[in-house]
Amino acid sequence: MIIKRWSEWRASLRRAGEWEGAPDPGVRRLKALFAAARTPDNPRADAQLWRRLRAQIRSIDRKEVAASLNGAIASFGFRFAGAAACALALAIGLAWSQGPLSEGPAATGAQLASFVEAPEEALNGPLQARSGDDLLQFIAYASNR
Amino acid sequence: MGLVSPPPEAQDDSAWVARCKGGDPDAFEPLVLRHAGRVRRLAWGLLGERREEAEDVVQEIFLKAYLALPRFREDARFSTWLYRIAVNHCRDVARRAPPPHVEFDEARVESLADERGGESEPEVPLNPGRREELHRLLGELSERQRRILVMREIEGLSYEEIGGILRIPPGTVRSRLNRARAGLLRAAGRRKEGGS
Numbered sequence: 001m002i003i004k005r006w007s008e009w010r011a012s013l014r015r016a017g018e019w020e021g022a023p024d025p026g027v028r029r030l031k032a033l034f035a036a037a038r039t040p041d042n043p044r045a046d047a048q049l050w051r052r053l054r055a056q057i058r059s060i061d062r063k064e065v066a067a068s069l070n071g072a073i074a075s076f077g078f079r080f081a082g083a084a085a086c087a088l089a090l091a092i093g094l095a096w097s098q099g100p101l102s103e104g105p106a107a108t109g110a111q112l113a114s115f116v117e118a119p120e121e122a123l124n125g126p127l128q129a130r131s132g133d134d135l136l137q138f139i140a141y142a143s144n145r
Numbered sequence: 146m147g148l149v150s151p152p153p154e155a156q157d158d159s160a161w162v163a164r165c166k167g168g169d170p171d172a173f174e175p176l177v178l179r180h181a182g183r184v185r186r187l188a189w190g191l192l193g194e195r196r197e198e199a200e201d202v203v204q205e206i207f208l209k210a211y212l213a214l215p216r217f218r219e220d221a222r223f224s225t226w227l228y229r230i231a232v233n234h235c236r237d238v239a240r241r242a243p244p245p246h247v248e249f250d251e252a253r254v255e256s257l258a259d260e261r262g263g264e265s266e267p268e269v270p271l272n273p274g275r276r277e278e279l280h281r282l283l284g285e286l287s288e289r290q291r292r293i294l295v296m297r298e299i300e301g302l303s304y305e306e307i308g309g310i311l312r313i314p315p316g317t318v319r320s321r322l323n324r325a326r327a328g329l330l331r332a333a334g335r336r337k338e339g340g341s
Contacts, residue, residue: 008331016326030329033282034298036275037190041182049200050177053207057170060212 158223165214173214177207180224183300184231190295191235193284202238206231225309228302232292232310239288285332290325297322 019027158179164172184206188199195202210230217226283291296302296310304315304322311318 008334009327012327012330012334013323015330016323019323019326026330026333027326030282030333031298033275033279037186037279037299038301039186042185043178045185045200046178046181049181049204049207050174052204053177053211054170054174056204056208057173057211060208061170 159219162214162217162219162223165211166217170211173207173211176223176227180227181207183224184227186299187228187231187295188235190283190299191232191239191292193239193280193291195238195241196280198238202235205238206234209234221309225306228296228306228310229312232296236288236292282329282332282336285335286325286328289321290328293318293321294325294329 015024015027018024023031158176161172161176165176181203185199185203188202188206189196192199192202206227210227213230217223283294286294293307293311296307302310304318307318307322308315313321
C-alpha cells in the first residue's frame with residue numbers, strides 16, 4: 001500500500017514537471033478546466049462594482065471627517081477651553097493694566113489709603129512737610145500728648 | 146500561458162495612486178476598472194465554499210485597498226500590493242464559518258434587486274459544470290496549493306509576480322506549484338477511480 005502510494009506520488013510529480021511541455025491527456029483535461037474558469041473581463045460588472053464602491057467611499061469620507069472633528073474636540077476640547085480661558089484672562093489683564101483704564105484702579109487705591117490713614121501715619125506727613133506751620137503744629141500736638 | 150487581460154501598466158497605476166493619495170477619490174476608479182476582473186477571478190478561485198460571495202468580497206477588497214492606500218509605500222507595484230490584499234482577505238473569508246443555508250425566497254430576491262437599483266448580477270460564467278468540477282478538485286488541495294494554482298493557471302501570473310504577492314522567491318513558487326499540480330493530478334486520478 002505504501003509502495004503504491006509512493007509510486008503514485010512520484011508519477012504525479014513527474015507528470016506535473018511536464019505540465020508546461022507536452023502534457024498527457026490527464027494534464028490536458030485539467031488545463032481545459034482551468035481555461036473554463038478563466039472568464040473574460042466584464043466591464044459592466046466592473047462599472048457596477050465602482051458605483052457601489054464610490055457610494056461606500058463617499059459615506060466613509062464623510063464619516064471620517066466627522067469622526068476626526070469629533071476626535072479632535074474630544075481629545076483637545078478641555079485643554080483647548082482651558083488654554084482659551086487663560087489667554088482671554090491674560091488679554092483682559094493686559095488691556096486693564098496698559099489701557100486707558102489703567103489709572104482708575106491706582107487712583108482709587110490712593111483714595112482708599114487716605115481714608116484709612118492710621119494716626120501715626122498722619123503724624124508723618126507734617127514731619128516730611130516743607131511748610132514750617134505744619135511743623136509747628138506738630139510740635140504743639142506732640143508736646144500736648 | 147496567455148493572460149486574460151493585458152498586464153496593467155505600472156506607471157499609469159502609480160499616477161492614479163498618487164492622485165488618490167492626494168485626496169481625489171475619483172482617481173480610484175481607473176484602478177478599480179483595470180484590476181477588478183483579475184481580483185474577481187482570484188476571489189472566485191480562492192473562496193472555496195464561499196465563492197457565491199465573490200462579488201461582495203471583491204468590493205470589500207477594493208475598499209480595504211482604498212483605505213490602506215495612504216500606507217502604500219510603493220516599494221512594489223500597485224497590482225502586486227492589491228493582489229496581496231485580495232489573497233489575504235479571501236483567506237480570511239474562506240476561514241469563516243460556512244454560510245448558513247438560506248431557503249430561496251423569490252420575493253426577497255426581487256426586493257433586493259430593487260434595492261440595488263435594478264442592477265443585475267454579473268453574467269453567469271461560462272461552462273458552470275466544468276467550473277464546479279474544478280472547484281471540487283481544488284477543494285481537495287491545501288489552501289496554499291489552491292492559492293498558487295489559481296494565481297498561475299487561472300490568472301496566468303508569472304513566477305515573479307506570484308513570488309511578489311506571496312513574498313517568496315520564484316524558485317519556491319516553482320517547487321510549490323509543481324507539488325500543487327501533482328496534488329491536483331492525484332485528486333483527479335482518485336475521482337476518476339471513484340467514478341469508474
